[in-house]
Amino acid sequence: MNQPTESVWALESQALSGGYGTESIVQDISFGLHPGEWLSILGANGSGKSTLLRLLSRILLPQQGTVLLDGKAIHTQSAQAVARSLALLPQQQTIPPGLTVRQLVSLGRAPYQPWWSWELDVADRQQVTRSLESAGLMDYSDRLVERLSGGERQRAFLALALAQTPQVLLLDEPTTYLDLRYQLELLELLKRFNQDQNLTIITVLHDVNLATRFSDRLALLKHGKLHHLGAPIDVVTPENLAEIFGIDAAILQTPVGLQICPLAPFTSSKPQVQTL
């Protein structure tokens, strides 16, 4: 069973560099994720978080390095083969008008269909129903996606990704447009999949507190380079926060884990305020 050649990583990034045109936005990123691990990528605006996620999900071709999914390079496989084990929830969604939730989630079975296919078979339709159920959307299945609230919409797109039955799920700022309750609800839902089904998760998050609370490991990016990688307790330090975000912060121990309390931006990087 456990052959020595078999990859221990669900997803591995090897010396990955990439960007747009000739410009490199992320450089030399290496890490590996165990099956069932949850990694959050943190960094200031423009540090290359989304670019890294696009490289990991095969949308962007790397300039250097490779991404291995279960030991196999993703950029040499077909998009369809990769889509069977890796799913992405982009930051902003395009919503075609007139699409129902069930129609949307049904598209998650596309990686298992030939391109000319017309109708899903019974097994695929059952998987769609299971995904709708697990995202708590059964009552919404005939509603139009465009009419849903922000939280419900995000759950619908999560159900779409889950219908792919992926081993690895990448999420680009999934909580950005959600209020506090929906943020927690979505992350709790992910945690359940993470624990029950051993789903490997990578999230790009802005909220350091939520990232710290839900992730197994954190990756801190600065100017496109991986600065720190490790368990939240080791990585979230006043020094690192100062270096990555340029803020002075206090770190508190609370019942739900570490809480970061930003005190003030460093005066050196503070914008000049013009006064009359």
Place this chain on the structure above:
Amino acid sequence: MTSSQLPSLPRALPSRSIVAVLIVCVGLMLTLVLSLTQGTVQMSYAELQQALWHQGSSINQTIIWDLRLPRIVAALMVGSALGLSGALLQGMLRNGLADPFILGISAGAGLVAVALFTLGLMQSWVPLAAWVGAIVTTSMVYLLARSSTGISVERLVLGGVAISSLFGAVQSTLLLLSEDGRIQAALNWLVGSLNGRGWNELTMVGPYLAIALVVGCSLAQVMNLLQLGDDLAVSLGVSLMRSRLLIGAIAALLAASAVSIAGLVGFVGLIVPHGARLLVGTDYRWVLPLSVLGGAWTLLLADWLSRLGAIELPVGIVTALLGAPVFIWLLYRRSHAS
């Protein structure tokens, strides 16, 4: 009410789509009968039936078999090709302003076809040559519109319009220089006409068109995935490069087939997909077949209208007269929606 009590209705919408398809089919059949019986020579339904079975007056037989039927089949072919081509282009670019006419694809196909016609070269290769012309023009417009961040639809339309007018001018010149200055023929070609189309042209184009219609409709699922945006489409297994090439090539082949039969018929490819989406939503498994049927119906109707008056109008004038107001209404609605 909990989810277990709710009846599972996986397909609430298709019933509406089926109704839409049925209505278009019935409309198509009615227009077909009207179009066969009416014209300079009026026929009763019984006379039409006789003529179709090669019975009764030989004049009626000639009118039906040599004049009206080829023309009607031509209208059906051109309409379905333009409708599907427009639906594919609009879906691929996620923009309702795309159509083979505006993007310059028709002009590219037209230029090659006119060149072959006027020079009297390789007539049987016209559909294939027109396709090559359409593909080359599509690539030119695409390259003009491409920037580092992606395709800009504004640049795409501007490039298409520029190439259309340039190629249109060359076509006119070619037509006017040929033989004894066939101004009438040139005019008919440039506005699009079905007058005097015989079985020859149709059997020449038919096979290409049939293949393009079948492959085009089978792309429905890819089109549905592309509606979700490029990033999500890729993560759902769509190869962007390959699917764009395939959709572009099929749309170009359809436009080229239409152009080799009827010249430059405008507005059908633009308006028909909008109508289809209004009726059945954005599920391309319904939008594509309905665009085929709707396009065929629209052109058949336009052709019938063009023959009603004292002077027979080229069908392209009728589609422009009908289509332009609809287009203006769409633009108006767009600017007020956003």
